Amino acid sequence: MGASWANVRGNRALVVSAGILIVTAMLAVIGPLISPYDYLSTNFDALLRAPTMADMHLFGTDDLGRDLFVRTMLGIRVTLIVAIIASIVSLVIGVAYGATAGYFGGRVDAVMMRLVDTLYAMPFIFFVILLMVVFERNFLLIFVAIGAINWLDMARIVRGQTLSLREREFVDAARLTGVSSARIIARHIAPNLVGVVVVYVTLTIPQAILVESFLSFLGLGIQEPQTSLGALVDAGVNQLERASWTLLIPATLLAVILMCFNFLGDALRDLFDARQTR
Amino acid sequence: MSLLEVSGLGIRYGTNDVVAGLSFSVDPGESCGLVGESGSGKTQTALAILGLLPAAATSSGSIRFDGIELLVADEDEMNALRAERIAIVFQDPMQALNPYLRIGQQIRRILLQHKLASGHEANDRVIEMLARVGLPDPKRQFGAYPHQLSGGMRQRAMIASALITEPDLLIADEPTTALDVTVQAQILELLASIRDDTALLLITHDLGVVAGHCERTLVIEQGGLVEEGLTRQVFAAPQSRHMAQLLAAAPRLDRDGMREGMRGEFAGETVLDIRAAAVSFRERGSHRRLQAVRDFTLQVRSGETVAVVGESGSGKSSLVRAVLGLIPLQTGVVSFLGERLPDDVRSRALTVKRELQLVFQDPVGSLNPQMRAGDIISEPLLVHAPTLRDGERRRRVLRMLEKVGLPDSFVSRYPHELSGGQAQRVAIARALVMKPSVLICDEAVAALDGTVRNQVMALLEGVQDETGLSIIFISHDLAVVRGISHRVLVMYFGRLVELADCASLFTRPLHPYTRALIDAVPVPDPAVARGKQVIAGEVPSIVTPPSGCAFHPRCAYAHERCIVERPDERVVDGVTVACHRADEIDLTVR
Numbered sequence: 001m002g003a004s005w006a007n008v009r010g011n012r013a014l015v016v017s018a019g020i021l022i023v024t025a026m027l028a029v030i031g032p033l034i035s036p037y038d039y040l041s042t043n044f045d046a047l048l049r050a051p052t053m054a055d056m057h058l059f060g061t062d063d064l065g066r067d068l069f070v071r072t073m074l075g076i077r078v079t080l081i082v083a084i085i086a087s088i089v090s091l092v093i094g095v096a097y098g099a100t101a102g103y104f105g106g107r108v109d110a111v112m113m114r115l116v117d118t119l120y121a122m123p124f125i126f127f128v129i130l131l132m133v134v135f136e137r138n139f140l141l142i143f144v145a146i147g148a149i150n151w152l153d154m155a156r157i158v159r160g161q162t163l164s165l166r167e168r169e170f171v172d173a174a175r176l177t178g179v180s181s182a183r184i185i186a187r188h189i190a191p192n193l194v195g196v197v198v199v200y201v202t203l204t205i206p207q208a209i210l211v212e213s214f215l216s217f218l219g220l221g222i223q224e225p226q227t228s229l230g231a232l233v234d235a236g237v238n239q240l241e242r243a244s245w246t247l248l249i250p251a252t253l254l255a256v257i258l259m260c261f262n263f264l265g266d267a268l269r270d271l272f273d274a275r276q277t278r
Numbered sequence: 279m280s281l282l283e284v285s286g287l288g289i290r291y292g293t294n295d296v297v298a299g300l301s302f303s304v305d306p307g308e309s310c311g312l313v314g315e316s317g318s319g320k321t322q323t324a325l326a327i328l329g330l331l332p333a334a335a336t337s338s339g340s341i342r343f344d345g346i347e348l349l350v351a352d353e354d355e356m357n358a359l360r361a362e363r364i365a366i367v368f369q370d371p372m373q374a375l376n377p378y379l380r381i382g383q384q385i386r387r388i389l390l391q392h393k394l395a396s397g398h399e400a401n402d403r404v405i406e407m408l409a410r411v412g413l414p415d416p417k418r419q420f421g422a423y424p425h426q427l428s429g430g431m432r433q434r435a436m437i438a439s440a441l442i443t444e445p446d447l448l449i450a451d452e453p454t455t456a457l458d459v460t461v462q463a464q465i466l467e468l469l470a471s472i473r474d475d476t477a478l479l480l481i482t483h484d485l486g487v488v489a490g491h492c493e494r495t496l497v498i499e500q501g502g503l504v505e506e507g508l509t510r511q512v513f514a515a516p517q518s519r520h521m522a523q524l525l526a527a528a529p530r531l532d533r534d535g536m537r538e539g540m541r542g543e544f545a546g547e548t549v550l551d552i553r554a555a556a557v558s559f560r561e562r563g564s565h566r567r568l569q570a571v572r573d574f575t576l577q578v579r580s581g582e583t584v585a586v587v588g589e590s591g592s593g594k595s596s597l598v599r600a601v602l603g604l605i606p607l608q609t610g611v612v613s614f615l616g617e618r619l620p621d622d623v624r625s626r627a628l629t630v631k632r633e634l635q636l637v638f639q640d641p642v643g644s645l646n647p648q649m650r651a652g653d654i655i656s657e658p659l660l661v662h663a664p665t666l667r668d669g670e671r672r673r674r675v676l677r678m679l680e681k682v683g684l685p686d687s688f689v690s691r692y693p694h695e696l697s698g699g700q701a702q703r704v705a706i707a708r709a710l711v712m713k714p715s716v717l718i719c720d721e722a723v724a725a726l727d728g729t730v731r732n733q734v735m736a737l738l739e740g741v742q743d744e745t746g747l748s749i750i751f752i753s754h755d756l757a758v759v760r761g762i763s764h765r766v767l768v769m770y771f772g773r774l775v776e777l778a779d780c781a782s783l784f785t786r787p788l789h790p791y792t793r794a795l796i797d798a799v800p801v802p803d804p805a806v807a808r809g810k811q812v813i814a815g816e817v818p819s820i821v822t823p824p825s826g827c828a829f830h831p832r833c834a835y836a837h838e839r840c841i842v843e844r845p846d847e848r849v850v851d852g853v854t855v856a857c858h859r860a861d862e863i864d865l866t867v868r
Contacts, residue, residue: 169644172604173708175623177658178631187657191648 014267037067089147094154102162202265286339311488382420486800527728546580555610588769639721641701652689699730
């Protein structure tokens with residue numbers, strides 16, 4: 001890939017948002033280790049305590065007296081993991097599906113893309129809620145549910161790109177030398193999709209975070225005592241009048257993370273576009 | 279006093295000087311040719327004169343137009359000058375015309391903008407101008423959208439819009455490079471005849487274009503002027519080494535020798551046999567089939583080069599793609615060494631695939647931008663000789679690189695790090711690494727500069743002498759074909775019109791279209807170039823095929839019979855030709 005370090009460093013939005021995300025992720029890993037509290041134990045002597053340095057309750061405590069700093073860090077961890085794994089799921093399915101449909105074109109393309117259209121038409125949130133109600137709520141189901149929504153967009157984008165790549169002469173050249181279809185997709189089509197896909201993934205991550213938060217907010221996502229940013233916001237809303245920090249801190253962090261991913265996506269898109277126009 | 283005076287012009291992108299210390303002048307009413315290879319700064323100079331340089335460029339020096347300093351002029355002053363006093367015609371008229379506006383409206387706007395006419399008077403002037411540039415039925419074309427016109431007609435409309443204000447200076451930047459040879463000749467003729475008192479600065483890489491149509495010639499190399507003078511003198515006795523090189527590299531129909539030795543009866547066996555091939559496409563939104571190639575037959579023998587020549591729309595690209603199995607053949611048979619090939623390349627055996635290879639027109643586009651040159655060349659080996667050890671494969675790749683004249687270090691280069699000529703060498707290496715029997719070159723040198731083109735053609739010739747490779751050389755340019763081919767096949771509107779030995783075709787063509795193509799090639803010699811015949815008209819649209827002989831609407835020799843009856847291919851004096859009058863008319867080139 002030709003995006004040089006000079007270009008990357010020259011892009012302030014990219015450096016700042018990537019920096020914030022890396023620091024946040026590191027905090028989420030290290031934070032719970034250095035805090036004297038864990039995410040489980042309750043302390044009935046310290047219910048809804050406001051953020052204070054004094055006894056290391058940096059973000060205060062919740063209505064059960066659990067330390068909110070540790071819980072928030074745990075929430076970030078869970079949120080990021082859910083988002084990244086869901087994006088990888090959508091990436092793998094979406095790229096394979098879209099590239100296949102686009103490369104073979106014609107009838108194969110028509111059938112595959114009509115299937116996507118059909119899935120699009122289903123009210124997915126409703127569908128996911130049903131799934132959650134019928135089956136035990138578990139971590140895995142959240143990945144599946146979110147990935148299942150996101151891969152549709154990815155497949156459409158990849159398919160469109162592949163349709164135009166397929167007409168390029170280097171693909172004809174490969175077909176003439178006898179390169180197999182699988183190898184053409186893997187060696188000639190996929191590498192040329194990287195730019196678009198990288199950008200799109202950074203934009204699906206915030207989408208996945210939002211869906212996860214939404215599900216958790218509805219009480220359908222992560223199970224107590226595990227938590228995620230969405231679940232924390234849900235809990236915080238109930239304490240809004242008595243202890244506003246229980247809402248504000250996780251909500252702010254959620255907003256910052258979402259914005260960083262969006263900026264990152266935009267910045268990456270600019271970076272790859274500049275390379276293409278040059 | 280000079281109309282345009284450029285002195286010490288410098289244009290720089292970052293630390294990269296594109297133009298440095300360039301000085302020249304253009305007098306009122308004169309025609310001046312600015313010649314240089316690609317990347318020599320010609321277009322940048324034109325953009326600087328028009329004040330259209332991108333923000334990333336910094337300019338220095340001075341450009342004075344009729345006493346006004348253009349480099350320091352602000353946007354309002356430039357807007358007043360542009361169109362009204364300085365006009366430009368770009369290379370690609372489709373890019374320069376607004377696809378959402380009717381032709382007439384676009385040109386009319388210029389008049390209204392500069393308050394030169396209004397209302398009905400403006401309409402009348404536009405229609406008159408359209409008639410002057412030779413658009414048939416100008417009243418109707420006034421209301422046409424750009425996509426409804428052919429490339430040549432669009433360029434005529436572009437010229438009309440440039441000249442409508444009667445500017446003092448017309449800059450034409452490669453105005454005919456995107457056009458067919460016969461249309462190119464028409465457009466150049468038009469530019470020369472229509473401009474009245476307008477001075478012309480004609481920017482081109484093609485010496486033939488300058489020789490025929492410019493009084494004075496300026497030669498630039500790497501952003502600096504290396505030679506200027508009267509066209510006659512510059513061409514007769516070039517003072518600079520660069521101009522001499524350019525002249526030597528320009529292909530000439532009237533002088534250079536042809537390939538010796540293998541003419542006439544061929545010893546080699548028939549390698550590739552194409553019989554009665556037809557290709558058609560379904561018209562968008564209807565069930566009608568558009569016939570791109572019909573009833574095409576050709577045998578290619580081992581070790582020979584057959585050139586297939588025709589203008590765009592003649593079906594040559596559809597033909598090669600169908601022969602290679604990239605698009606379906608409607609009817610007909612393609613055989614290799616007597617064995618019939620499946621129509622689709624995917625159903626052809628690997629052992630056959632390696633025998634037929636293609637080199638594309640766009641060298642960079644035919645290389646995967648994400649692969650290094652070494653990987654590109656070794657990929658066919660991975661497919662055809664999967665048991666080869668890594669070391670041996672690498673050795674073969676290096677040997678191939680050496681054969682196409684590139685150093686070992688190019689193994690790790692990406693396509694965007696290569697020049698056009700280098701990229702084409704890599705593409706040729708990829709095609710030749712499997713030692714094919716037939717190499718098809720689809721306009722493989724059309725995008726290259728003169729000297730590079732000659733190197734690439736010499737490379738192909740060398741490989742052929744060494745390995746007995748058969749080459750099918752597709753081109754729109756007869757001049758390029760002449761030096762390399764044994765036989766030449768001329769196509770028009772999807773059919774063969776003439777197939778002859780190279781020598782016979784160029785000295786005694788039998789088909790009027792062949793003769794028209796020969797005449798249309800610009801000759802880089804002012805003494806020869808002037809006063810040549812230019813045939814009228816363009817290749818007909820595939821949607822509305824003419825009756826009888828497809829060439830009859832443009833043919834000076836057409837009879838009633840040509841209008842109603844399509845001529846079959848027949849052999850006259852050993853030449854295959856499709857013309858009713860081939861044995862009556864004498865088209866010998868003198």
